[in-house]
Amino acid sequence: MASRFVVLALLISCHALASTNAEETGFVGPLDRKTLGLKRKEKLSHFRFYFHESFTPNNATTVTVVQPLPKYNATTSFGSVGVTDNALTVGPERTSKVVGRVEGVVAATSQSEFNLLVVLNFVLTEGRYNGSSIVVLGRNRLSLKVRELPVIGGTGVFRFATGYAETNTIFLDPKTRSTVEYNVYVSHY
Incomplete structure (x- = not known):
């Protein structure tokens, strides 16, 4: 008592x-x-986006701004940091309708496997979501087919957003380009 x-x-x-x-x-x-x-009232929405990275020097949309440490260059790219600015499309084809952009920073953060810390802003430009963004930040463990990352917030329609995103790589040629799918499940007002 x-x-x-x-x-x-x-x-x-x-x-x-x-x-x-x-x-x-x-x-x-x-x-x-x-x-x-x-x-x-709070809503739960599912967005499916694709983005198409280009790594070629003439029209790169993802670039490395800090090179990996020499010891890890060939294995995990540990220490490398890049920036990205890619069109978000509704389909996996590069010619699909553009509905926004994904802008962010990626860093190779593991000494033992190829993992990325990603900070991504999904900036939307269509319909009622025009001008709003969803923020994803987390560990992208590339050895897995489908990776899960947290939604940590947003702007506009997505103020106070929470949720998660599942991502998988549809196509990858490390010398030229990639296509990545994101399924974003977001709770918002």
């Missing part, structure tokens, strides 16, 4: 400190859900 009283007293003290601290600092305060665009 005494331990319950101690826990209750501790919780009340923490709440009182948090309330007092918020008022004293001036930079913490309550939020109005409607002001933040959270007045609508």
Whole structure:
């Protein structure tokens, strides 16, 4: 019984400190859900995108800006960092309708296998999603056929977004180009 009283007293003290601290600092305060665009019911959406990378010097859409460490160059590319800016299409064909762009940073982060840390912004340009973006950040373990990455947020329609993305490589020629599929499952308002 005494331990319950101690826990209750501790919780009340923490709440009182948090309330007092918020008022004293001036930079913490309550939020109005409607002001933040959270007045609508939460939705769950599935987007299927494809992007088409080009690695050739004349029209590269993904480039390495930091070369891998010499020791890992041929095996894992550990240490390499690249940037990407690719068209998002509705189909796997390069001539499919463009619905946005995927822009981001990729880094080879494993010394033992070819894994990438990816930071990707799926910037949409069509319909009600025009100007909104979905942010994916996580470990892309390329040894797996289908990889899962977290959706960590977004902008516009996707403010406060959460979810996950599944990706797989449809086609890859490391010297010229690739086609990558992303299935994004996102909870948003």
